[in-house]
Amino acid sequence: MFKAIVSAATLTSALDSVSVLVDECKIHLEEEGLSIRAVDPANVGMVDLTLDAAAFESYEADGGLIGVDLSRLEDIAGMAESGQLIQLELDEETRKLHIQIDGLEYTLALIDPDSIRQEPDIPDLDLPARVVLEGKDVNRSVKAADMVSDHIALGVNDAEEFFYVNAEGDTDDVHLELTQDDLIDLQVGPAHSLFSLDYLKDMNKAIPGDTEVTLDLGEEFPIKLYFGFAEGQGQVTYMLAPRIQSD
């Protein structure tokens, strides 16, 4: 059983943060809210999302599992204005999702969850450095790095206590340093890793500019990047595997 009413903005944020990595996903419809975990086909980027029941106008579920084509569902959600409410109801018999937006009824055929790639195990990461910053700082770092290179180095200087961003291109370079004062919080530790901008750009798309974003970093370790949405009642955690430094 699954029946819920949610604002279009909340649903869209949730779907967008997953669709940057995968086309299809499994959605767990738990009593306390819904959750999605997915990894891209190359096993480089992972998303782990929860959306609490409290984020919905109304929410009833009893632990079902559905498979959805994300772009389909996003297209339908896109039919609503951001303030509008979307009503979702699962028909267990036909395995279809009935979606209603202000009188518009859409019946979405679901995908067999078994046909969707297995949900990944969450890597066991012990990351020594933590950086908490505003979404817009992540955004401008990624944007600037993308102008010169296809990868970006993120690190923490634990002696001088600052977080830095480096991108080196064939001709041009980008560098940014943010100290304790520029950041919301900084826990220093040895951290320096290189990441593919292809992935980070996609993840960045899902980060609202006015949101507090936490980055957990290590030395040549995956990054854990997480933030809340839907007034803190939703949480997105991305994990991204590093590139090996060639030099």
Add this chain to the structure above:
Amino acid sequence: MGNAALRDIAVIEDVPFADIEGVVAVDAHNWLYRYLTTTVKWTSSEKYTTDDGTEVANLIGIIQGLPRFFEHDIVPVMVFDGGPSELKADEIADRREQREVYKAQLERAREEGDTVAIAQLESRTQRLTPTIQETSRELLELLDVPVVEAPAEGEAQAAHMVKRGDADYVGSEDYDALLFGAPYTLRQLTSKGDPELMDLEATLTTHDLTLEQLIDAAILIGTDFNEGIRGIGPKTALSEIAEHGDLWSVLEARGEHIEHGDRVRQLFRDPNVTDEYEFETTLEPDLEAARKYVVDEWGVDAGEVERGFERIEASVVQTGLDSWT
């Protein structure tokens, strides 16, 4: 090559690249041949021959084909066909010389009307030119892709490596991989979509057959090494084997004969393979040297291979999250 009628018997399912892990022992001739006949066909011929007309399409094929393995953390091991069964691979130093030997043997086989030997030898002399043989190996070496020289059929050697647990899948378009006892065979590794996984155990269970019976059924239908019995397709072959038990009883019951049936059977049951091979699964391609080899030395248009090289480069420096689980 191989018998497509086996498709009706084999248990085959599509499997996404992302679900494939480990080492694939690729029938190198078969794999390269696909690129020579299909992929490169769509490119204009100046792009894959040098100024003096030497064919270098294999180099483009290798650079276009390898990223699919690398991007999914699959290690390809290229298994090349070796000498005819009577000869040991290490007795032949020079590949050109080897080809001459094949040719001579082929002529002799034709004179003697030895159809099994003709089929075996033809497949090796005609599929890849000496230049292609040589340049493919050299490029693979620069890219640190392991190469294994089979004593005879590459496919049989690949199957043997999977049986021994040194590889996880045979990579071949050829349905005969089943007959060589390959537990898992990946087909369509060169196509755009998902590969197909051919499962030996499931095939035998589905038809309630032993591997020996499957081989006998295939011989009735026809293999690379023998003509089948006219009028026997997959269905009949299975029901005949089920009824009579083995090849000889079926032939006797129908009053038919298969030339060299015993040799063909032996070729599949006990192929000439070797345990003497070793390879590493951590690959460290020298991309700069490989680029030079392909573009400068063999004059391939850089644009033809740039995308492939970029994909290889990206995939070898990008780690996967599974390294941390």
